[in-house]
Amino acid sequence: MGKSYYISTFGCQMNVHESEKLAGLLSVRGYFEALSPEKADVIVFNTCCIRETAETRIAGRLGNLKRIKEENPRVILAVCGCMTQKKGGAEALIKRFPYIDIIFGTHNLTQFGAYLDAYEGKKTVEIWEKETPGEEDGTAVKRAGTVNAWVNIMYGCNNFCSYCIVPYVRGRERSRKKADILADMRGLLDEGYKEITLLGQNVNSYGEPGGFSGLLADAAALSGTFKLKFMTSHPKDLTEDVVRVMAMSDKLAAHIHLPVQSGSDRVLSLMNRKYTGKKYLETIDMIRKYLPNAGLSSDVMVGFPTETEADFLDTVRLVETVRFSNLFTFIYSRRSGTPAADMAQIPYKVKQERIARLIARQKEIGPALAGEAVGRVFTVLCEEIHGGVARGKTQCEREMTFPADGVKPGDFVRVRALRHKNTGLIGELV
Numbered sequence: 001m002g003k004s005y006y007i008s009t010f011g012c013q014m015n016v017h018e019s020e021k022l023a024g025l026l027s028v029r030g031y032f033e034a035l036s037p038e039k040a041d042v043i044v045f046n047t048c049c050i051r052e053t054a055e056t057r058i059a060g061r062l063g064n065l066k067r068i069k070e071e072n073p074r075v076i077l078a079v080c081g082c083m084t085q086k087k088g089g090a091e092a093l094i095k096r097f098p099y100i101d102i103i104f105g106t107h108n109l110t111q112f113g114a115y116l117d118a119y120e121g122k123k124t125v126e127i128w129e130k131e132t133p134g135e136e137d138g139t140a141v142k143r144a145g146t147v148n149a150w151v152n153i154m155y156g157c158n159n160f161c162s163y164c165i166v167p168y169v170r171g172r173e174r175s176r177k178k179a180d181i182l183a184d185m186r187g188l189l190d191e192g193y194k195e196i197t198l199l200g201q202n203v204n205s206y207g208e209p210g211g212f213s214g215l216l217a218d219a220a221a222l223s224g225t226f227k228l229k230f231m232t233s234h235p236k237d238l239t240e241d242v243v244r245v246m247a248m249s250d251k252l253a254a255h256i257h258l259p260v261q262s263g264s265d266r267v268l269s270l271m272n273r274k275y276t277g278k279k280y281l282e283t284i285d286m287i288r289k290y291l292p293n294a295g296l297s298s299d300v301m302v303g304f305p306t307e308t309e310a311d312f313l314d315t316v317r318l319v320e321t322v323r324f325s326n327l328f329t330f331i332y333s334r335r336s337g338t339p340a341a342d343m344a345q346i347p348y349k350v351k352q353e354r355i356a357r358l359i360a361r362q363k364e365i366g367p368a369l370a371g372e373a374v375g376r377v378f379t380v381l382c383e384e385i386h387g388g389v390a391r392g393k394t395q396c397e398r399e400m401t402f403p404a405d406g407v408k409p410g411d412f413v414r415v416r417a418l419r420h421k422n423t424g425l426i427g428e429l430v
């Protein structure tokens, strides 16, 4: 039967894709995926430390592994990701969970195979302080889906937003060679993938010749029928030439995820976001000039240190002005080692009350926007079918469900929106 593995992934798309690399490293060694940790010979936790809540949840899950290890001492427990890479993270994990066997970081993820091959029961803790450009590439990838695939274009972040731990655990920005990215894409399209998402903490600062707009143009020029997406963008780096390229190609999804975080210039400056609310709205206007029906989503952080009621109302006003089709809202979480951690924190009760008001407002805006889309006909990429009902996303990344009628995952179809349910659309094939 061979040996089996179980991977638990926490956090962002970057981690989701890196878990596909971990699965690739295990699969080329003959491991197959187990349905549960109890049934696995190797258990890997790919961790996140973006917020305290994430770490608390992971610690709880790691605590549960003690029983599995006691019942099956031969199981190998490995932990990686941002929680291990952060300063003192690995030591803290070993102290609290001494039964973990292998710990490695974000910069040496592709070494996991070698650590497993060499493992003879002696604990392995290997954290590389610095990133090694190119280290992340060329590893086997076992992809979770058959329709959409992730392709890294760059790693790391140089922005040092004052609340964010990412630059400390993912290192400095390094961009992959364009030829390597296009080769990956060509391979995936030849394998039948219909959607490619270009991935990076800040894709707009892609640093190879031609920049991000050049990469997008060349990627969209690849032959075949497919959908091209990218994440995540930073408002200070999203340029007009990128949006122009998007408007010129029907392969590029008419959707941009553009985290604003706050609508208050005072808070944006404390966050070190390097743009103002006015500049952000000008960028939105620029996007809508080229892509009038673009889907726009964003991240908003509520409760940043020293945030006043007036600051919060600036955020609500910006959200009401832009009208995002989707809004991801977060309560500020103090991260030790980041500048914001030393600023005056505001009471949790105030954060909770404010985020509840923002969510309630967005729960009015999102469905209203979906309502305005009823009657329109969209190109939809079918992603899955359950019980005769197909689910997919429109060109502007709206959820759409419709009767399958012979459609299969990976098909691009025309669907008329008949009604909406919350922010999702329900339609019929045209």
Ligand code: SF4
Binding pocket: 157, 158, 159, 160, 161, 164, 165, 166, 167, 201, 202, 234
């Ligand atoms: S852009 Fe800011 S929030 Fe995003 S990963 Fe970089 S430092 Fe963190």
